[in-house]
Amino acid sequence: MKKFMNKYEGFFFILPWVLGFILFTFIPLISALYLGFTDSNSITTPKFIGFKNYINLFHDNEFISSLVVTVKYAIFAIPLGILSSMTLATLLNSKIKGVYLFRTILYLPAVASGVSISLLWRWILDKNLGLLNLILSKVGIDGPGWLSEPNWVLPSYVLIALWGAGGGMLTYLAGLQDVPRSLYESAEIDGAGWFKKFIKITVPMLSPVIFYNVIMGLVGSFRKFSDAYIIGGAGNQGRFYMIYLYENAFNYFKMGYATAMAWILFLIILALSLLTFKSSSLWVFYNSSDKGKGKKQGLLHRKQKKDGNTQ
């Protein structure tokens, strides 16, 4: 018995997690896979209908529209979000007075409740009574109907996303702490200016953090829900993928259809994530990994060669 316990005690310790995973993740996942092939309304016994849900989805204009809205949002929100977070982090990495206060203030949106923020933004973006158009009117600009004119709905959501850039900023700040000062010092000796240092040192050294934020941004953009659920938007431009999925599952009793949508979403996120991972060898620089070592050595070698200091 003692021998048995010694051999397998590790398995017993992880057993609760394994069982939890099987019961609450693996089995629901397989059930969901099956549900996607049924006409489930979540109440009566589901009937197997093969690929009908998947076929119907691609003939459903509202599905296509919600997918297009989500993709458009991701195309703009992810790069702009990364750019703004990184810019903020770079600015707040300098030794300026009250830097901790600025960091705290800029991080606040990340800890505020999603629903209250959404309500706040609905007011800010109001055409007639909103803060944004009030400010614009002070400089002589007649602000648009941010949420009432279909063409302005997507920019409004991108704006809201950018307002939350403080959340991403924290990861870049952490990344910036890891950039060796020596790289900047040697670049300065070579006469590199602020911009060159940023492009040639900061960005490559932060590339693992950028990579992480691209992946998280992809997942977040495609799963966008709470603010869109509250804010909405004219002409279906605020109806993101997850909103339409939710409507089908819980408003229209089309659980099978909604589950099929969830699987398509999973495949989209999986494909985009794999693409990003695959492309990472071209642009992500790992300071300490074997994969990155070659590149790092190459960079140093090039630098040393340029300095006329090859070994």
Next chain:
Amino acid sequence: MNIKWPKALISVLTIVFFTGTLWGCGTKNVDANTGSAEKADLSISTWAGADELKQMQVIVDKLNENATAYKLTIQSIPAEYNIKIQTMISAKQAPDLMWLSQEYIPMYATLGAIEDITSRAANDSNVNLSNYFDGPLDTAKYKGKLYGLPWISGPVVMYYNEAILKAAGVDFPDGNWTWDDFRVAAKKTTISIKGDGTIDQWGTVIAGWPPIQTWIWAYGGETIDKDGKIQIDSPESIKGLVMLDNILNVDKVSPSKEQAQNIGDADLFKSGKIAMYFGGVGDDLEKQINGKFKVGMAEIPQGIKKTTFSWIASTVISSRTKNKDAAYKALVDMTNATFQWKVVPPVKDGFDMVVKNMPEKAYGIDVIKKSAEYARGFNNQEKEAEIDNAIWEQIYSPLISNTKTPEAAAKDAAAKIKTIIGQ
């Protein structure tokens, strides 16, 4: 050092945790038929919360004291009620009795989730179906069968700010106003109070409420008729939509949808910025206005006939209840007791309690009585939620934002509804 005891402790904790998890996932095996003291334990779900829940608890306590067949327990679900009910039904954990808003009855009836009470109600001396107004009772029926008993029917009426109408030289509505009369009054009361040209007082507020059927029905139209035929693009329906379009986009007598959403259309009226507001007869306006201005109440304007939408809810029995007799008895007792509580009960002899329970509504009791007579619900369909969404997206929202003509909107909505109901 002996390190065996921490391992033993962790092993015990692991077993306790694991057993606890499985225990928690298990189903309680309680005999609902018998319960305590030979009464059937029954649950009733409600969206009531806070004060409303306390009032309901008093009613339920009283019923439990007198009942011999059941003991009712309230299951309060104040948020996301419909989704939680759907999930409970799906998990076969539905409450024995449930409050349901009118539009959900056909869907749950079709899915067999709620009990058909047609024959029980017809043969029950405690239920007087002829005492019900037709409008509310129709919403509890689907394909000729009765699935629940309505307990509230709140017709939409027109509240007005007497000071604004007086200042604009508009006579108070007398119950015979047409929608054209309404347009004249609304135009006169849509003005810039500050005098800087910016409109800050409006004739009315229409931003998604009342339902678009208000105008469609007024001119003899329907969205879908009782036989399930799509009528939203009929000439009568379009006439109603044209009237709404005129109010919104020709006369421009309503604030924007964003303004109404951000401030709240009822709050706009309560703040004295709206001359005429469409609200339910039970809306708590008078107390909140608290004498800031005098409120009047009138029947809503008419087209070719008098009609108004009524917010109706019923109590239904879950088809999975283990004691159907007791559940039916509880349904009837609870419904009859609710007639003495909720404003307005859907029955013809229920008006005495309106003034008793909401004395601030005494001034409008005649209007409430008249409106209740012709108030009605939708011709609800199995896919009512999808249809409502299509009507909002294809007609109401585009008309509010002035992006479609009524004719085009009606055509688009008809096409969309056709695909939903598979016609």
